[in-house]
Amino acid sequence: MAVGIYFATTTGKTEDIAERLHQMLSTAESPKDLADLPDLNEFQTLDGIICGIPTWNTGADSERSGTAWDSLLEDIAALSLKGKKVALFGLGDSSTYTENFCDAMEELHSYFIKAGATMVGYVSKENYTFEESKSVIGDYFCGLPLDEDSESDMTDERLSNWSIQLKKEMTGL
Template sequence: MARIGLFFGSNTGKTRKVAKMIKKRFDDDTMADALNVNRASAEDVAQYQYLIIGTPTLGDGELPGLSADCENESWEEFLPKLEGVDFSGKTVALFGLGDQVGYPKEFLNAMGILYDFVVERGATVVGAWPTEGYEFEESEAVRDGQFVGLALDLDNQSGLTEERLNVWLKTIAPAFELPL
């Protein structure tokens, strides 16, 4: 079994694309295939000590899901299934997608929601990311002056995605025992 679980929620497919970009950098022994949470179970998540979790932020700072007008279930419907999962001893890295120009007051809020969820259940979160280079007004994903995970804006800064992803993966590598 792979050592790292890679889970994402998506609406337009952009978060899926980033998850596949992450997976492409690792072999099957190191990282499982990216799995959309609308196809996952709590047991799928619980089996991993190391997790990389991704989400877009929709609407007024919401998790993707049916109430945010997604076509399929996503994080909104999956989080209640994870209520009983103990994240103690798990290391989690988060990545989030948002639109800092169109939604400057809600930029990456969903990543902040996932951060709170896993931390409340005992997870150690790694991979904080600087806020420099972004133009937004507010974000629930900023704690102690940094994003709680990798911040991506494929709508306005898509040309920076590869470089940001490479730097972030090197940042989380020691905590995940990754050979980068």
């Protein structure tokens, strides 16, 4: 059983979280920067895929991340990921960007759904303070939102809870 962790970042925070998550999920492979991958074919060799994405393009409907993920969305949709479990974590700022908190996560989520993946790792929107997020579906975020700008003191607990959740929901961990 193989699980990979992938991230893209502009100022390094999503990479830092990917490393911290890897310490908690030691059976997963070491985190890889999406910008260094030649293509996404290795996604098809895995049982589980964990992806980290920040939001930079505030309010945008498309290409919300502002990172390497944006140009790979159609490539994700073209993959066949049926039977694979995918979990997302998003980096954002719930204070300064409270009307667009972690918006990019949902865009990535929609493309993995197109590829046939089974999405796991949803997190209740309770315990977060924000106005709006495209990444809320019903009462849940479609992944784990993290805020290293305004709520970094909550990150350890959020990561720890999520890693326990993923060990239950994701094959291979």
